[in-house]
Amino acid sequence: MYWAQLVVAGLFAGAVYALYGQGITLVYKATRVPNFAHGAIGTVGAFVFFKLWDGSAKRLLIPWIHFKIPFTGVSWNPNPPALPFAAALAVALVISVLLGLLVERAAMRYLVDAPTISLIVATIGIFIVITGLAIDMFNQQTETVPPLFNDHVYSVGGIRFFTTDVIVAILALVLAIGLGTFFRFTNLGIAIRATADSRETSRLLGISADRVAAFAWAAGSFLATLAAILIIARSNRQLDFVSLTILIVPGFTAAMFGGFTSLVGTFIGGLTLGVAQNLFIGVHWPTRFLSTAFGAAGAPQFVSFLVVVIVLMTRPKFIFKGVRVDEESGVGLGKARSGLAPEDQLRRVLDRRNTLLLLLEDWKIGRWLLAALCVIPLLAIPVFTVSYWSTVLGSAVFYALIVLSIVVLTGWTGQISLAALGFAGAGAFGTALLSTQFHIPFFLVMPMSGLIGIPLALLIGVPALRLRGFFLALATLAFMVACETWLFPQSFFSTHNDVARGVLRDDLSQPSFYMSLAFAALVYIGVRNLGRTRVARAWHAIRDSENTAISMGIDPVRYKLLAFAVSGFIAGVAGGSFGYLNLKIVAANFTFFFTLTYITAAVISGIAMLAAGPLAAFNFVLLPTITARSISGTNEAIFIIGGLLAVLTVIQYPNGLAYFYSRVLRRFEAGERVAWASTTDAEGIAPAAAGAGTEEEEEELFNRAAHGDLSLPAGVPGA
Amino acid sequence: MPDSFFEIAGISLRFGGLQVLNDVSFTVEQGEIVGLIGPNGAGKTTLFDVVSGFHKPAGGHIWFKDVDLVEERPYRRAWLGLGRTFQTARLFQNETVLDTVKTACHRRMGGGALVSTLRGALGTPSSVTAEREVEERAQMMIARLGLDDYSNKLCSELSYGTLRLTELASMLAMEPELVLLDEPSSGIAQRETEALGPLLLELREELGATFLLIEHDMPLIMGISDRIVALASGEILAQGTPAEVQANDQVIESYLGGRVDLDEVVA
Ligand SMILES: Nc1ncnc2c1ncn2[C@@H]1O[C@H](COP(=O)(O)OP(=O)(O)OP(=O)(O)O)[C@@H](O)[C@H]1O
Numbered sequence A: 001m002y003w004a005q006l007v008v009a010g011l012f013a014g015a016v017y018a019l020y021g022q023g024i025t026l027v028y029k030a031t032r033v034p035n036f037a038h039g040a041i042g043t044v045g046a047f048v049f050f051k052l053w054d055g056s057a058k059r060l061l062i063p064w065i066h067f068k069i070p071f072t073g074v075s076w077n078p079n080p081p082a083l084p085f086a087a088a089l090a091v092a093l094v095i096s097v098l099l100g101l102l103v104e105r106a107a108m109r110y111l112v113d114a115p116t117i118s119l120i121v122a123t124i125g126i127f128i129v130i131t132g133l134a135i136d137m138f139n140q141q142t143e144t145v146p147p148l149f150n151d152h153v154y155s156v157g158g159i160r161f162f163t164t165d166v167i168v169a170i171l172a173l174v175l176a177i178g179l180g181t182f183f184r185f186t187n188l189g190i191a192i193r194a195t196a197d198s199r200e201t202s203r204l205l206g207i208s209a210d211r212v213a214a215f216a217w218a219a220g221s222f223l224a225t226l227a228a229i230l231i232i233a234r235s236n237r238q239l240d241f242v243s244l245t246i247l248i249v250p251g252f253t254a255a256m257f258g259g260f261t262s263l264v265g266t267f268i269g270g271l272t273l274g275v276a277q278n279l280f281i282g283v284h285w286p287t288r289f290l291s292t293a294f295g296a297a298g299a300p301q302f303v304s305f306l307v308v309v310i311v312l313m314t315r316p317k318f319i320f321k322g323v324r325v326d327e328e329s330g331v332g333l334g335k336a337r338s339g340l341a342p343e344d345q346l347r348r349v350l351d352r353r354n355t356l357l358l359l360l361e362d363w364k365i366g367r368w369l370l371a372a373l374c375v376i377p378l379l380a381i382p383v384f385t386v387s388y389w390s391t392v393l394g395s396a397v398f399y400a401l402i403v404l405s406i407v408v409l410t411g412w413t414g415q416i417s418l419a420a421l422g423f424a425g426a427g428a429f430g431t432a433l434l435s436t437q438f439h440i441p442f443f444l445v446m447p448m449s450g451l452i453g454i455p456l457a458l459l460i461g462v463p464a465l466r467l468r469g470f471f472l473a474l475a476t477l478a479f480m481v482a483c484e485t486w487l488f489p490q491s492f493f494s495t496h497n498d499v500a501r502g503v504l505r506d507d508l509s510q511p512s513f514y515m516s517l518a519f520a521a522l523v524y525i526g527v528r529n530l531g532r533t534r535v536a537r538a539w540h541a542i543r544d545s546e547n548t549a550i551s552m553g554i555d556p557v558r559y560k561l562l563a564f565a566v567s568g569f570i571a572g573v574a575g576g577s578f579g580y581l582n583l584k585i586v587a588a589n590f591t592f593f594f595t596l597t598y599i600t601a602a603v604i605s606g607i608a609m610l611a612a613g614p615l616a617a618f619n620f621v622l623l624p625t626i627t628a629r630s631i632s633g634t635n636e637a638i639f640i641i642g643g644l645l646a647v648l649t650v651i652q653y654p655n656g657l658a659y660f661y662s663r664v665l666r667r668f669e670a671g672e673r674v675a676w677a678s679t680t681d682a683e684g685i686a687p688a689a690a691g692a693g694t695e696e697e698e699e700e701l702f703n704r705a706a707h708g709d710l711s712l713p714a715g716v717p718g719a
Numbered sequence B: 001m002p003d004s005f006f007e008i009a010g011i012s013l014r015f016g017g018l019q020v021l022n023d024v025s026f027t028v029e030q031g032e033i034v035g036l037i038g039p040n041g042a043g044k045t046t047l048f049d050v051v052s053g054f055h056k057p058a059g060g061h062i063w064f065k066d067v068d069l070v071e072e073r074p075y076r077r078a079w080l081g082l083g084r085t086f087q088t089a090r091l092f093q094n095e096t097v098l099d100t101v102k103t104a105c106h107r108r109m110g111g112g113a114l115v116s117t118l119r120g121a122l123g124t125p126s127s128v129t130a131e132r133e134v135e136e137r138a139q140m141m142i143a144r145l146g147l148d149d150y151s152n153k154l155c156s157e158l159s160y161g162t163l164r165l166t167e168l169a170s171m172l173a174m175e176p177e178l179v180l181l182d183e184p185s186s187g188i189a190q191r192e193t194e195a196l197g198p199l200l201l202e203l204r205e206e207l208g209a210t211f212l213l214i215e216h217d218m219p220l221i222m223g224i225s226d227r228i229v230a231l232a233s234g235e236i237l238a239q240g241t242p243a244e245v246q247a248n249d250q251v252i253e254s255y256l257g258g259r260v261d262l263d264e265v266v267a
């Protein structure tokens, strides 16, 4: 009976995951976009509904809507009309559909052939923008909403459940079957399937892939709102902007069971996950150690992680039959488009003003100037200011190190990982233990905290060996959420979370800041050195083409694990510096949401460039802090701007800011002016920029190669 | 134990219901250029993939210098002296030509991954010297193929022909004993293809390597190969000197379709 109850409860919980996952499956199926914004879109719909519905509107703490124009004091607080249930639902659904269409039209349409990392970062950016705007508009407080239905308690053979449970389960089942039928038998459904297989095919069939994508986003958002309202009603009836996002992992997991294509599979997957979680929680662990470890509050997320890893590793045939597994790493720099790249346009402008050569010539001095400009304030400010600024600068150091660890693992090696803060958390909690329990001095703890990051990184690195692209992102995300909700909140960690500063004085942040700055500098120099060796080349090779790398004798297993280890080390050191700066480690600092913001910051700043670290720290820690007082119009401005920047970056300039600077300041090449001159005819640019391409030139190249008279330096007449 | 330098012995492979390779056997002697021909979908690339270790054969052995490659991990095969290029020139999109060729020197640099990492991060003299040597070596190979002007271009910016030359430069840098080339002429213009033959012959001289070559360009492959192996539907149709294979009725029927006659090749 005990187990039967658990199974039934698990089924009802699983129906929620299924409902949530179905919208994700729909969008992925038609567009191959993993939609991280799904929960955010649904939450907006749910807010609209509960603010409009006459059954709930009057009982909300803040029933009005709060429009405000950022950076100004202008605002408008209308009270929405109270509508009957059906009308409120209809308005909510219409608004979310429009939102979905907007997302498709304004952003995703420009990312059709984009690499996986761009898709992930784009939807994360959209998620952040929507959430930020909505928090400003709707509520910053958690609202409790009244029940949707008069909930009856049913009891069948001692197993109890509620009306809402039944409605959710039935809706999920109906959608699974209904949408399944739709895809199999209707023209539009078949069109969507054709587009999913190949845009080329759909073009030949005369189907507009853009229209299919728009439909998928509209339908996905519709489902998101429906799911959000029901899920909120079914759980504790708390309405806020964060609780639904945590469903990302179970939602993706459910969708994964359907191979991201089958809605019935998603339904079954949701139920399976729900049951697995409940059974796991229901186990009476034989020893106290096991029961505290596995009975902790986050155990369901731990189960999600296990399920994701097991399914992705074993890839059962019945799930992955029709699924295209990513062949590529999904990380790439943007391709040269037709026309001049922005950096070349800038160079042309500079050249016309005769400043380019001057600038480049002076750049040798310039880079020292720039370095001085960065380093001197960094060293001087803490001396002249209160401790507060050292803490701010210290968090900048932390930020830069986390981005660096992402650069090594994702930008350099092509392993899309969303777990950077997991490694950092390990380093931070390790710092607390080592410094307080074992009284180890700072100088030893910092490198040791890096070493602690390594095993945690390898823990996810080993399953990662068989995964690429989005599936790898999914596994690491599940890992991160398990760290956040299950591992770090374990009572052992929350009772051993004080950091002893020892010789560094406890009442000032300055010494800690200088020390972590010094360690960060060492790590940076080490990574920069490493970037010039064959290790980094092997990583790049694995990122760009694993098979070519293998055929050149690079062992992908060894080098991928190495990348995880190095990345874990860097993040661990970051965690150590975090510990010494904050003195108390709390799990809330190492969340998957923050990890998502770090990866967007890394992409905006240039995911494959070392300079991305300091740049991101400057843009996303220092600038916001410095300008904090002048930006008062909206609290979420930083996030909103960051999210918008992320979307803009992946669409317009996927290589990121640091890349832009480095390209602007590169050495002047002969032939560049020729390329600039011919901008009018966009076709000719790319080859001209590459310096060759006409058939004659190329033939000449082959002939010269064949005749082996190439020891002469190029440019010598007759060579 | 085989007596040949390289021997494919009874390799078979199925993809689902499709028998892509069926008991394929042939040998390659040291220093030879052996051409592998066959119609589209014959299984040529798949055979290369089996040799490289990207597919595991259902049965058979691949003997290379008395080692059974089937038992070796894919990346180990490069260390044993096997090099290959891909049908759709698959180089490193975001790397420069110079870095690509340096990457090809991977196995020539000593030290394990972990040791290299520590040395590299600390910037020890040994690591700096090793890097300088690789740089020089790569520059030499690039100069050898006349790619100096391109050494700082990204592979994604290169035209197809230049990409093919970069591939060959990487092969030179790897110094393999057996080179598998998958359609080196695909994607490049006719007149460049004509220059490719002499280039490959010269590379053989310089490398002292053995070549196994897939080509659809008949004049090219017939002109430079010592022997030809003709594959169709995963089975060997014929093997022998170019003249013998061209005269083979089955080959003519299934592939050559009488298009190529010997005079054209000799001319
Ligand atoms: N990964 C795979 N899964 C299933 N079938 C495959 C796979 N790779 C190749 N095939 C099939 O195996 C057969 C042989 O393909 P292969 O690429 O080896 O031909 P090929 O001789 O190289 O042809 P081409 O001259 O066009 O390059 C083809 O029918 C192809 O469709």
Ligand SMILES: [Mg+2]
Pocket (backbone or CB within 6 Å): B044, B045, B046, B087
């Ligand atoms: Mg082929």
